[in-house]
Each structure stands twice: as structure tokens, then as C-alpha cells.
Amino acid sequence: MLAILKEKKGPGVTLKEVPVSETPKGEVKVKVIYASICGTDVGIYDWTPWVAEKLTPPIIIGHEVVGEIIEINGQAPRLKKGDIVSSETHIFDNTCYQCRINNRHICENVQFFGYGRNGGFSEYATIPIHTTWKNDSRIPLEAMSVQEPLGNSVNVITKAGVAGKKVLIMGLGPTGLCAGMVAKVYGASEVVGLNRREYRRKLAKQIGFDRVLETLPEKEYGTFDVVCEMSGNIDTIQIALNAARIAGKIIAFGTPKKNVEFDWGVLINKEITIESVFGRRIWETWYQTSDLLISGKIDLRKIITHRFKLAEFEKAMGVMKSGECGKIMLIP
Numbered sequence: 001m002l003a004i005l006k007e008k009k010g011p012g013v014t015l016k017e018v019p020v021s022e023t024p025k026g027e028v029k030v031k032v033i034y035a036s037i038c039g040t041d042v043g044i045y046d047w048t049p050w051v052a053e054k055l056t057p058p059i060i061i062g063h064e065v066v067g068e069i070i071e072i073n074g075q076a077p078r079l080k081k082g083d084i085v086s087s088e089t090h091i092f093d094n095t096c097y098q099c100r101i102n103n104r105h106i107c108e109n110v111q112f113f114g115y116g117r118n119g120g121f122s123e124y125a126t127i128p129i130h131t132t133w134k135n136d137s138r139i140p141l142e143a144m145s146v147q148e149p150l151g152n153s154v155n156v157i158t159k160a161g162v163a164g165k166k167v168l169i170m171g172l173g174p175t176g177l178c179a180g181m182v183a184k185v186y187g188a189s190e191v192v193g194l195n196r197r198e199y200r201r202k203l204a205k206q207i208g209f210d211r212v213l214e215t216l217p218e219k220e221y222g223t224f225d226v227v228c229e230m231s232g233n234i235d236t237i238q239i240a241l242n243a244a245r246i247a248g249k250i251i252a253f254g255t256p257k258k259n260v261e262f263d264w265g266v267l268i269n270k271e272i273t274i275e276s277v278f279g280r281r282i283w284e285t286w287y288q289t290s291d292l293l294i295s296g297k298i299d300l301r302k303i304i305t306h307r308f309k310l311a312e313f314e315k316a317m318g319v320m321k322s323g324e325c326g327k328i329m330l331i332p
């Protein structure tokens, strides 16, 4: 089968024919129908320090997938052949302290599908039974692959508590775009998006953001009840602190590539609360995400802007890096 591999440490990936692996005990094998490229995959491609810490080559990359189960090796009472499933990215061990207190997404021994072990940028993939999510057939097939950015934003917006609040979304990549859509559905009074790229601002406006800004003008400092930092840019943290109202809340989601400097005094003087989000709550967020997709309150196809064959991965990565895109789909 064709697969995208991180064959060795360092930048780049390899497109290669590899044998279809056996289905390990406790896993299902799926025929991948769609996969989508995530910001993390760009980090994997570029070999950022964060990735270098977590990824030991060689592995098949890719963690946002939807596929059809063709084989089950083990007890899986909730699954059967032919089911259309997605994978939770955070593979939890179900035994550590955090797992036992219902924090499986921040498992102490978490492994990552597609960067800690083989993922799904390939024609076939295997997924642990306990991290396999069976999709509701009413959800559009392409959207099933894009549940990670939506789920992450559902978790961000739920934690923020946005009903009746003025919300700033910093960074309008797929997760930021999803966060804006979720904030509107969850009753935010105003959702403002911030991004340097015109392409992303246009897309945000199309999908329902009330306003979009290239930079935050000083007159808007101290006016946002909730600020969601989804960009991971090192210079946006100070802007987030400036943007937040006194006693406002900041949700940290984007992971900066370098250490960040900011004015600690602003945080204290404004009595700002900062909370962070690392992925989706398992499985609460998945149920919330499903409800949004089944009801049609959110249509993820609105943020899908490009589709490529798996063999065109390099081209897809080029578009991804240009920033002139929303979500990019791969078709094995």
C-alpha cells in the first residue's frame, strides 16, 4: 500500500509502497477513506523540537482519518466490520492516575496516533479498539475525518464558557475557524477573529465570524470577556493579555515553538484567568462534536478548501505551508 512515512529524523517525509501490516491484538484494521492534514503534521514535516521529542522514526504519519473497519483482532463489543470509524489521537493506557480520574486525554503515558506510532496517511491503518470512535452515519463522510480540530475547539469553547460573551479567536487555522463556529452555536454575543492572512480572514467571515481583524487596535484592548489563543505565535500571548477584559479569561491552545515573554503584571493587575486545553475530553467531547455535526449546526465542509490524492502529499504540504487554505483532505 501507499503510505507517507517519517523514515528518519530531520525535515521531510517519504512517499513509499509498504506492506499492509498485520492487525495487532486489540486493534482494528481500517481501509482509509479520507485523511486530513493537521498543523501537527507540518511540525512533523519540519521536524520541530516538540516533534523530535515524541516521534521515533520510522512511522507512518497522519492522525486525522476516517475509514471502514475490515478486520477486528480482539474483543470489540461496540464495533463490527463495515463500521465507519475515526481514531482518537491521544491513545490512553486506561490505568494511570489521570485515566482513573476521567482525564484520559491527558493520560500520563499517552501515545500519539500518527506521531508516537503508525497513523493513517496510508491506504490501510490499524487503530487500538479502545481509541476507535464509531461515527454516526448522518455525519458527512469528509467531516468525520475533521473531527479533531472541531473537537479541540468544542473543548476550548466549553472550558471558556462563552454564552452572552464577547469572544476573540486568535489564529484562524482550522481549529480557530472551528472555535469561531462553535462559539456562535454556544451563544457568544460577538465572535471576532484575528489573523494576519487575508485568505483566512475571508474564510472566517464566510463561515459566520461577526468581525475579522488583521491586528488588534488599541481601542479594543480590555474589551474581550474570552480570548482563545489558537495560533501558537510567540507574540500573540501579550496581545491576548491586552485584549482580555479585567477578570477576563484566556484559553491557551496553540503551542508556541519557542519560549514566550510577556508582562506578568498585566495578568495580575487585570486578575485574568488562564486555562489550557490539550486535546479533547474522551469521550464527552466526541459526543458533543457528534451532536453539532448530526444536527447540522456545524458543517465542517465549509472549512475544507483543498482535496489531494495521497500520492500528491508534497503538493498538499506546500499549500498547507502557504497558509492559503482551510482544511486539506487527502484521498488514499
Ligand SMILES: [Zn+2]
Binding pocket: 038, 039, 040, 063, 064, 089, 148
Ligand atoms: Zn492534529
Ligand SMILES: [Zn+2]
Binding pocket: 092, 093, 094, 095, 096, 097, 098, 099, 100, 104, 106, 107, 108, 109, 110
Ligand atoms: Zn493513562
